[in-house]
Amino acid sequence: MTVESHCLFTIEYAPGKVSPPFEGVCIGGKWNGFENIKISQPVKFSLQQYLRSCGRVRLANSLDELPMDADSQSSLSGAYLTHVVSAGPNPVGLPALPGKQ
Secondary structure, X not given: OOOOEEEEEEEEEEOOEEOOOEEXXXXXXXXXXXXXXXXXXXXXXXXXXXHHXXXXXXXXXXXXXXXXXXXXXXXXXXXXXXXXXXXXXXXXXOOOOOOOO
């Protein structure tokens, strides 16, 4: 069973270039050393806006290909270079996940 927790994460969008933190859900495990994270649709939209502002249009558009799960979230697992900045039941003031303590 995977234990999910809120997190703040960054995404490396070019060598040595890292986004500001975005809100996500750590879903456990890693892919090539990068965290497996799910994001909501509003976060995906914000991330896309940020990436486009950095000239990374193709990377931003690739997020449109991510399927949504039953919770209307998309997984960045297996394809994106993510780094967790803060995680836990309430990292830096984020609300707890529904049904989680």
